[in-house]
Amino acid sequence: MKILLALLLSASGLFAQADYSTLLLLSNSQTSGTNFTVDVWETFDFTATAGNVTTTLLEANDNYATTGYTAVQDTQTKMSTSTSGEQTLINRPGGVSDTGTRGLAIDLTSLSATSTAHFNCPSDTNSVSVGFWFRTAAISDTRTYEIALFQNAGSDFCMSLNFRNDGGTYKLRQTTSDGNSDVNVSANTWYWLTAKYVRNGTCSFSVYTTSGSLVSAVTKTDSNNRVFNRLRFGITTAPAATDSVTLYYDDLLFVWNGAIFPLGP
Numbered sequence: 001m002k003i004l005l006a007l008l009l010s011a012s013g014l015f016a017q018a019d020y021s022t023l024l025l026l027s028n029s030q031t032s033g034t035n036f037t038v039d040v041w042e043t044f045d046f047t048a049t050a051g052n053v054t055t056t057l058l059e060a061n062d063n064y065a066t067t068g069y070t071a072v073q074d075t076q077t078k079m080s081t082s083t084s085g086e087q088t089l090i091n092r093p094g095g096v097s098d099t100g101t102r103g104l105a106i107d108l109t110s111l112s113a114t115s116t117a118h119f120n121c122p123s124d125t126n127s128v129s130v131g132f133w134f135r136t137a138a139i140s141d142t143r144t145y146e147i148a149l150f151q152n153a154g155s156d157f158c159m160s161l162n163f164r165n166d167g168g169t170y171k172l173r174q175t176t177s178d179g180n181s182d183v184n185v186s187a188n189t190w191y192w193l194t195a196k197y198v199r200n201g202t203c204s205f206s207v208y209t210t211s212g213s214l215v216s217a218v219t220k221t222d223s224n225n226r227v228f229n230r231l232r233f234g235i236t237t238a239p240a241a242t243d244s245v246t247l248y249y250d251d252l253l254f255v256w257n258g259a260i261f262p263l264g265p
């Protein structure tokens with residue numbers, strides 16, 4: 001099928017390179033998808049009402065986790081799972097197709113505290129890559145919502161991924177010791193976010209659509225020189241939110257052995 005498509009497109013000469021790549025991706029997603037290896041695939045495929053995303057439920061759904069790795073509930077009274085939070089991976093972590101039905105949901109209504117889960121590596125690492133689905137929302141306030149926080153074992157800052165309304169322009173933002181790199185996005189839309197933290201090096205951040213097309217790839221260097229140990233996932237700062245909206249997340253992927261990038265979707 002792919003060869004036939006390639007021949008047809010080459011012969012016609014009517015399609016730009018970008019169209020050809022997109023068609024191959026679509027062709028790929030319509031089959032079983034490409035296999036790739038991860039250290040953890042948290043599917044969030046469990047039922048939990050607000051405040052009941054427990055360590056036990058998280059760990060029952062963190063595929064491939066090795067000895068020493070832990071998924072831990074944190075302050076999370078506004079965190080639940082929802083069928084509205086499910087988004088399907090195009091490719092196959094560990095050779096397994098995504099047949100999930102639920103994702104993580106965080107209700108920002110009257111949110112006044114952090115709402116996170118911790119994902120702790122089995123040991124310190126100088127580089128790690130992460131990927132996950134995130135659905136943006138229409139927020140009116142202009143504060144920065146920290147949706148994934150990379151930390152060392154002492155809970156010191158390594159890198160963060162953020163969502164914000166910047167004067168009417170919605171942005172997904174990578175922040176390191178050296179500043180911010182932004183990707184403009186739309187409200188109420190699913191995106192695949194993938195990031196690689198490199199201690200004292202160049203940290204990468206890429207955003208993809210649900211069909212696997214790259215929206216933008218940016219970087220920011222780190223000069224804090226801290227060793228990564230854990231990810232705090234959700235809303236990591238007390239936001240005093242003023243919007244009644246829900247943020248959704250699904251399929252958190254982690255690679256600390258080799259830290260392949262981009263990771264997914």
Ligand SMILES: [Ca+2]
Pocket residue numbers: 043044045085086087100101102103250251
């Ligand atoms: Ca899921």
Ligand SMILES: [Ca+2]
Pocket residue numbers: 086087088089098100250251
């Ligand atoms: Ca999924």
